[in-house]
Amino acid sequence: MVKTRAILEEYKTYVPGRSKKEIAEEYGVAEESIIKLGSNENPWGPSPKAKQAIIDSIDEINRYPESNHEYIKEQIAKYANVTKDQVIIGGDGADELFEVLAKTVIDEGDEFIVHQPTYTYYEYTFKQSNAKAVYATWNIEENKLDVDSVLNNITDKTKVIFLCTPNNPTGGLIPQEDIVRIIEATDALVVIDEAYWEFSEVNNVNLLKKYNNIFIIRTFSKVMGLAGLRIGYGLSNPDFIEKMSRIKPVFSVTVPSQKAVIATLNDEEFIKESTEKAITEREYLYESVNSIDNIHIYKSKSNYLLMDVRKTGYTAAELTSKLMSRGVIVRDCTSFVGLDEYYIRISVETHPKNEKFIEILKEIVEN
Amino acid sequence: MVKTRAILEEYKTYVPGRSKKEIAEEYGVAEESIIKLGSNENPWGPSPKAKQAIIDSIDEINRYPESNHEYIKEQIAKYANVTKDQVIIGGDGADELFEVLAKTVIDEGDEFIVHQPTYTYYEYTFKQSNAKAVYATWNIEENKLDVDSVLNNITDKTKVIFLCTPNNPTGGLIPQEDIVRIIEATDALVVIDEAYWEFSEVNNVNLLKKYNNIFIIRTFSKVMGLAGLRIGYGLSNPDFIEKMSRIKPVFSVTVPSQKAVIATLNDEEFIKESTEKAITEREYLYESVNSIDNIHIYKSKSNYLLMDVRKTGYTAAELTSKLMSRGVIVRDCTSFVGLDEYYIRISVETHPKNEKFIEILKEIVEN
Incomplete structure (x- = not known):
């Protein structure tokens, strides 16, 4: 075996993220109905x-x-x-x-x-x-x-x-x-x-x-x-x-x-509209999650928001998994240095999908 | 100014290659008629x-x-x-x-x-x-x-x-x-x-x-x-x-x-055909250039060939420039370690363009 650099020992074996296709298959959800709040993308698509x-x-x-x-x-x-x-x-x-x-x-x-x-x-x-x-x-x-x-x-x-x-x-x-x-x-x-x-x-x-x-x-x-x-x-x-x-x-x-x-x-119109829509949806998500008693959500100036879920009784990993089984992909932040195991990041989706997400989230954490 | 690494001093300021568009404009050649033998690509296009x-x-x-x-x-x-x-x-x-x-x-x-x-x-x-x-x-x-x-x-x-x-x-x-x-x-x-x-x-x-x-x-x-x-x-x-x-x-x-x-x-058919066409054109270029007295061309097992042009009286840079003014892009190999200033690399184009290239090359080096 060829000798590799010492620094590599500080890196973990790469564990690939799971594709929409895999998630759809595992949980029996249609691929196009998956709600992807995990990657801070522009959900309305390119220009x-x-x-x-x-x-x-x-x-x-x-x-x-x-x-x-x-x-x-x-x-x-x-x-x-x-x-x-x-x-x-x-x-x-x-x-x-x-x-x-x-x-x-x-x-x-x-x-x-x-x-x-x-x-x-x-x-x-x-x-x-x-x-x-x-x-x-x-x-x-x-x-x-x-x-x-x-x-x-x-x-x-x-x-x-x-x-x-x-x-x-x-x-x-x-x-x-x-x-x-x-x-x-x-x-x-x-x-x-x-x-x-x-x-x-x-x-x-x-x-x-x-x-x-x-x-x-x-x-x-x-x-x-x-x-x-x-x-x-x-x-x-x-x-x-x-x-x-x-x-x-x-x-x-x-x-x-x-x-x-x-x-x-x-x-330019595309950039302007995409920005405005993202800000509108961010505020919608903020207000909606803020109305849920056992989740704390932080004000954001971006197209994503951080939630503290410790009062739900779930860890971020558990809640992420529950959401995934309902076709919702969020970002479990446990691996971020400086955050404990109770933070989840959500980014904006299109409005119908954001509404659906809030509905699913409430079903999980309010019951 | 932020201190940069010493190794950067061994790298030259980057000089960008010239685009087909620029060459077409400078020499008054139509962009689509440019013969590009410079980059060892597949000239027949993707699958x-x-x-x-x-x-x-x-x-x-x-x-x-x-x-x-x-x-x-x-x-x-x-x-x-x-x-x-x-x-x-x-x-x-x-x-x-x-x-x-x-x-x-x-x-x-x-x-x-x-x-x-x-x-x-x-x-x-x-x-x-x-x-x-x-x-x-x-x-x-x-x-x-x-x-x-x-x-x-x-x-x-x-x-x-x-x-x-x-x-x-x-x-x-x-x-x-x-x-x-x-x-x-x-x-x-x-x-x-x-x-x-x-x-x-x-x-x-x-x-x-x-x-x-x-x-x-x-x-x-x-x-x-x-x-x-x-x-x-x-x-x-x-x-x-x-x-x-x-x-x-x-x-x-x-x-x-x-x-x-x-x-x-x-x-698979695309890969097979692309390979065969490239080999055919490589051999066509070899035979054609080999028939030119003052250029030595090396046998090749790839989709490009190396020419030694010293007997033409031109350096590689000079001949490259003359070809460019006729709408032909080739690779002047002067910057390769181990080659002097008399080598040019040509890669295969489609047959009509290869024929045209040979015609132009002969006009330049046989006169």
Whole structure:
């Protein structure tokens, strides 16, 4: 057997998520009636213009994709209100760019600060570069970042600080003044994950004008409705973008993905409506769950919400399983660092499915 | 400015390749008449079944792709004549799997052996993990691997040995007895790149039964006609596959890519015909260029061929530029380690375009 790296022993054998098809078969539910609240997607589907663009590009899929992304960068720059040389495109949603970031700044033994709970992929990726994770605190009760817990953990070895706003899975925002306090306290790169910014209607792009040590990361997997096509982008200063570009994967954004991005950005009405619908459904879910006595639900600025289910008498795993047997997929948050075994995250579905979910949830927890 | 890694200084600022559109505009050539011999693609296009599968999946692109790939692995296992647990799937063609390989076995200061010239991405990726490239020799004149140059470079630090067969860009094969000599001389992982194996009609899958230190890597970008969808796969022993799976990107294969893979593997006639047509056109190109006095062309077992153009009086860069002005894209091989400035690689196009290419080439070099 070939000798593998020591760090792999800290990673578990990969257990694949279960497909809708498998769940439908196991529980005898029709696949199309499954209510999927697990993955923070846009449930209304992609822009019709994106679908058409994919169909129009279908005779080109035997050819390599463009690697320069010049036109896409232009369109994103316009959307994000930056210049083209401040933009980098990644395949695999935002996830590939986390790997490129690690390869751009992390040497063995460096540290990165990450508040917990948050999106788990930062740590998954950065630990692979032999960097050490240092945990800061997300205050669950108040649903806000404990800024001092970040500041107090900055050392000479800190290379990257991750800030997720709105935070996944809690839905709380980090106020810009808190972000600025952190940026000004360090030379490390502050990575601001704005995957869900559209649902919060605020972002931190204005900081790019003033600070050189920030990297804003975003995705086409959420409001843009293209999770299945795996495109992300990052915004930073041109020098840093140039450095990252030297070592990024060259052809990782597929032909259909590139066409769909351009078509979606040109469909402003789609983006606006998708955002509004998600916010409406988020508030519907908040109000509906909030009226259930034995579940605590947190206010959210994203397209998902965190529920504390301990008073139902079920663990998150038990309730997740009960919901699944009724055709509802939610995210059991037990595996998130910083959360115990009683949290579940739900993201918005279309209104009829959200209504049905509330009905099923009540049947389970109110009886 | 955030401090970036020292290794980045060994990478050049990325210069994007030029798109067909740009070339068409600059030289006043119609985009559809461009003859693209530069990228070793399948010029006849993807399987019609793959195209239909993409169209059928278009309403699912707002949802995350499946991450388990169980069904795809089954189909690939059948195609490759292995078991499902010997298969790993990667996004970004074969390229993502090179990164996963590096992260699975490379610690700082380890060495990898790579014969030159060959596919440049091995070194591009592995150097990013602070591994040291050790060069072995591909004998250009005889178009074969100098096996001793590999064996003599094996040290205690050797973690990976890359063997590309058929070799890109030369087209020569590595006989299995030579591969076995190398495998038996080392505990390092021997990575056998079979991206183009179908065109050579031989492969090394039988070695998986006997040896644990090999990894065979393949792609859907060549005969399968899906370069624009970025899917690759690897074959090894189940233990090693499990280790790699722990740290690989989770969602990097897009929804359309997954559907297209399955449809293509189910279209055996397409694979067979694409292979046969490519071999026919390769031999046509060989014979045609071989009849040109001042160009030496090497026999190839792949879908591309290497030309030595020094006797034309042009460098590869000059001839590439002259061809481009006539709407022909070829691969100037000057940047390949182990080749001087007089080599050009051409891959097969459809027959009318190959005929046109020969006509244009003759006009340039015979006058």
